Amino acid sequence: MSSRPMMPDPAAGADPSPSPGKPVIVLEDAAVRVGGKTLWRGLNLRVARGDFIAVLGPNGAGKSTLVKVLLGVHPAQGTLQVLDLPPGRAGHRVGYLPQRRGFDASLHIRGVDVVRLGWDGHRWGVPVPGARLFSARRRAAETRIAEVIDLVGASAYAHRPIGQLSGGEQQRLLIAQALVRRPELLLLDEPLDSLDLPNQAAVAALIGRICREEGVAVVMVAHDVNPILRSLDRVLYLAQGRAVTGTAAEVITSETLSGLYGTPVEVLRASDGRLVVVGTPEAPALHADRHDGLAGG
Numbered sequence: 271m272s273s274r275p276m277m278p279d280p281a282a283g284a285d286p287s288p289s290p291g292k293p294v295i296v297l298e299d300a301a302v303r304v305g306g307k308t309l310w311r312g313l314n315l316r317v318a319r320g321d322f323i324a325v326l327g328p329n330g331a332g333k334s335t336l337v338k339v340l341l342g343v344h345p346a347q348g349t350l351q352v353l354d355l356p357p358g359r360a361g362h363r364v365g366y367l368p369q370r371r372g373f374d375a376s377l378h379i380r381g382v383d384v385v386r387l388g389w390d391g392h393r394w395g396v397p398v399p400g401a402r403l404f405s406a407r408r409r410a411a412e413t414r415i416a417e418v419i420d421l422v423g424a425s426a427y428a429h430r431p432i433g434q435l436s437g438g439e440q441q442r443l444l445i446a447q448a449l450v451r452r453p454e455l456l457l458l459d460e461p462l463d464s465l466d467l468p469n470q471a472a473v474a475a476l477i478g479r480i481c482r483e484e485g486v487a488v489v490m491v492a493h494d495v496n497p498i499l500r501s502l503d504r505v506l507y508l509a510q511g512r513a514v515t516g517t518a519a520e521v522i523t524s525e526t527l528s529g530l531y532g533t534p535v536e537v538l539r540a541s542d543g544r545l546v547v548v549g550t551p552e553a554p555a556l557h558a559d560r561h562d563g564l565a566g567g
């Protein structure tokens with residue numbers, strides 16, 4: 271986890287502080303169109319092993335779309351590489367936790383089975399119990415499933431029905447599911463949403479630890495940077511069709527965000543260190559091509 275401090279320049283759009291080492295993600299001058307219009311462009315990002323990057327921005331800025339681009343399920347222009355391959359080609363080397371709204375309380379599938387789906391959810395059918403016991407491959411799977419449940423601190427409740435667990439407990443098990451195939455890159459879409467503050471802090475700390483201890487690069491969409499402020503390496507801030515990248519201290523400033531939004535935005539620091547952004551405009555509409563010159567990047 272490292273980054274070189276340097277003031278970001280929204281106009282230039284370059285990622286100012288790439289980490290050294292072989293990149294896990296390379297985006298150069300990337301752009302995305304949705305419904306025939308440009309959502310964002312001029313996006314430059316390099317993510318290295320063990321980096322923790324937050325993707326921030328207002329509703330509709332294109333944060334989830336960026337994750338879909340990295341997964342290879344949404345097309346984009348520019349230079350795009352994930353683990354040295356075009357997006358979508360790295361298979362199990364990429365773990366993904368989509369946005370969600372929680373499990374139905376009546377759902378009886380156990381937490382451990384949810385994690386197991388991350389291992390063999392692509393296969394049809396129910397495993398044959400006898401075959402399972404004698405398969406070395408299956409034993410390796412069960413060892414890894416137990417290991418990853420332990421890693422996220424969910425051993426005490428992993429055998430209970432997932433619908434009966436708290437939001438924080440469910441989220442830990444879903445993170446375990448995303449980690450079970452030992453991904454080198456973890457894409458998390460708002461994993462802290464719908465969690466209460468203590469659980470936000472606990473899950474944020476867990477993700478930071480996974481980054482450090484497992485060497486996994488994490489790209490995490492977040493609405494609030496505060497729970498992850500201490501664990502982060504860099505942020506990518508999307509707004510008004512443009513992107514800036516840098517450390518949180520560089521990007522989340524009145525000067526940088528005012529430049530990005532093109533209107534005065536104030537960043538206040540509370541006495542407990544929390545950052546509060548004031549005066550951001552409403553969610554931007556998609557940028558029509560005739561405005562591309564203004565959207566810049």
Ligand SMILES: Nc1ncnc2c1ncn2[C@@H]1O[C@H](COP(=O)(O)OP(=O)(O)OP(=O)(O)O)[C@@H](O)[C@H]1O
Nearest residue numbers: 304305309327328329330331332333334335336556
């Ligand atoms: N397949 C699609 N077809 C049409 N519009 C789409 C499609 N996917 C995304 N959009 C639009 O693109 C914009 C960006 O969506 P996206 O979900 O990436 O934003 P976001 O920054 O993640 O928003 P939020 O913070 O609300 O989750 C939205 O206006 C959305 O309606």
